[in-house]
Amino acid sequence: MESGIFRRNLVIGSVLALVFLIAAIVSFFWTPYDVTQLDIANKLKKPNAEYWFGTDHFGRDIFSMIMVGARTSIAVAIVAVGIGLLIGVPLGLTAAAWRHSLLDELIMRSNDLVFAFPALLIAIMITAVFGPGAVNAIIAIGIFNIPVFARLTRGAALSLWTRDYILAARTAGKKSFRISLEHILPNILNLLIVQGTIQFSLGILAEAGLSYVGLGAQPPVPSWGRMLAESQTMISFAPHLALFPGFAILLTVLGLNLFGDGLRDLFDPRLRRESR
Amino acid sequence: MSLRKLIVPLLLAAASVTHAAKTDLVLGMQLEPPNLDPTGGAAAAIDEVVYANVFEGLTRFASDGSVQPALAKSWEISDDGLVYTFTLNAGVKFHDGSDFDAQDVKFSLDRARAETSTNAQKQLFAGIASVEVTDPQTVVITLSQPNGALLFNLAWGDAIMLSPDSFDKAKTEPVGTGPFVFSKWVQGDRIEITRNPDYWGEPAKLDKATFKFISEPTAAFAALMAGDVDAFPVFPAPENLPQFEADPGFQVVVGSTEGETILSTNNKQPPFDNKLVRQALAHAIDRKSIIDGAMFGYGTPIGTHFAPHNPAYVDLTANSMYDPEKAKALLKEAGFADGFSTTLKLPPPSYARRGGEIIAAQLREVGITTEISNLEWAQWLEQVFRGKDFGLTIVSHTEPMDIGIYAKPDYYFQYDNPELQSLIADLEGITDPDARTESLQKAQQIISDDYVNGYLFQLAKTGVANADIVGLWENSPTQANDLTAVYWK
16 A cells, blocks of 8 residues: 555545645635624525625625634744744753653753643633733644653653663763764654644644634734634624634644654654554 | 333323423623622623622612612602602511611621722712611612712612622622522632522512623534523624524524724724714714624614613714715814824724724724734733723723713723813702703713713613513613523413
8 A cells, every 4th residue: 555545535635734824824815804894784694606605694604714713823823833932952962861760850840840731720820810813822822732752752751861872972072962962853743744734733722722712813803713713793684704713613623634754654764664 | 010000100290290380590691700799790691690689789670770779678869859768678588588778788888988898889879978877767869969860870770789798708608698599609600599598578589590601703603503591682693683583493583782892992092082083983883784784684774872762862973974975075174184093902802803903994984093912801800991902992981870970081992071070069959850951962972072982882782581481671771681581370
């Protein structure tokens, strides 16, 4: 079967993810309708040739809102993963470089502390203190990402530190800092990319969840989660209000997960060998 | 005994049970009251549970908003309008068995108007100079100046009668004189009241009533559909009403409330201290879009802070017609040709959240940028109502005849106009109905001309109930769910 299933994951996943990425990018220049323009007279229209996905309770075009909502989701997820990578990876590398030291303990136990709280709880805590908004949602999701990357980095780096070529580098007089940067980081990069993709999809899900409970992007910025929340009371007579943002979340998260799986299988030579 | 012998009587018993009309009622409410003492809290939910059910005052509001005798059987007013002599109903007992008499009236009124009183509507009692007991059935209230609204004021939930023996328990275990006795409060879920067998007046028809608190509109819809809740006097999601209307199992009654829904404007915060800016706001708002978009058509446009069903109401909507071009011109005149930005803080009800999005879009059209923040009620009370930290907010003022709030310069929207303040102060002393109407209309005109707030619409009472329930209030002249006359067909 020659890793066919892996390829298929990769292809389907990347196509799905690309569709939403393109929608988000295009939304900067063009949407069928202006999403901040309300048109109460045209509210709750069923999907038709004029409004492809219909209109919501304010007469806004749902297709346009999904496009701009993709932008919101992706922006929040990218920055949140970025925060996780930029803070979590250095923390993990440091912990691995000075493994079993007090510093290592300090870093990893504080990570455990953050990890012990569910992401949503951290988000509610942050938004309760600083008020709801997209920026605070990003920070909340980003904080949750830090221990994920820190743990992954430390775990992977630890096994590398025992390798002969690291030993060689040390005998050559390289300091821990340079070894981490020049030998460890490049070798765990594929792991980080795979994890980043997964965290990216989780970030989109978390943003949708926060918006759903009213803690994410505030109106009038469209957001998939809030679209879902607002459609709740109308689901029995205008189901398209909930279906489209629901599918948007489902397909993006599914796509990113498939993409992440595909990448992992592609990067992991052991898995490939076994499947042969 | 054969199985058949056992089943037949059971079936018969079951059949006879279903024929008898139900005598209990589950009523849905969106907000749970913080406590149950109407004399110690401003929350509408308190009165919505206990008013006319558990507690009564000397007078009371009937379902049409008129003031009727309650614990006071009758009264006489002296010719100078200063002395009111109330004759109390005989044989009235508190739920704990103690007698209700003139001493309790004196206690309750003195407590409400005392310096240290925490009554949320203390101004209702402001004109009372003394309360004297002449005999157990007679109370004399003397005023410092004539007050045409005294009987109306005494009908408020904030003026109910408490016993000196049990007033301190009113917050959690209220003891009143009403047709229902408080029985149980399961915090976060429900409050139960049962019929008072020793009631002095016409007894209640229901044996038991339960107030169930459901904050989520979706859950409220499901609870009604499933029959877990028999009635929702103020159903929170107007978009669902057509579905109930189409269902023969339900009755939908859309009535009026005392809720003036307004775009409250912080009159002390620049640029809203400039009347031109407030006028621009008023002309930038399209009420029809707001009523259609936020309330699905339920609501009556208003142009001032007064209920349209009140005989003294003046339709001033033309004063603030939707005219974005005029709004832009006014902003330019005020020195804001490029617009400005402000905050729009929204409490949870859908009129505010949805109305806020629509208003934000309308204001954007004339160049005003609003930063929306959605707040929970506790945050709203803290930041907006007490902290006065807001530019704009949307809220429905559900107290009856509350135009007097415009005479309080430290009220949260901070409108300070001595002309209106003296007008309202003089109103107290006017007993002639025509002169009262004239003053009230003048007050409406002043606040409309000053564009104090954006006047949006009168909130509709969107009641949904099982089709077999009779006797629920159609309108909401005060915050109440009077269950005295409610029964099942």
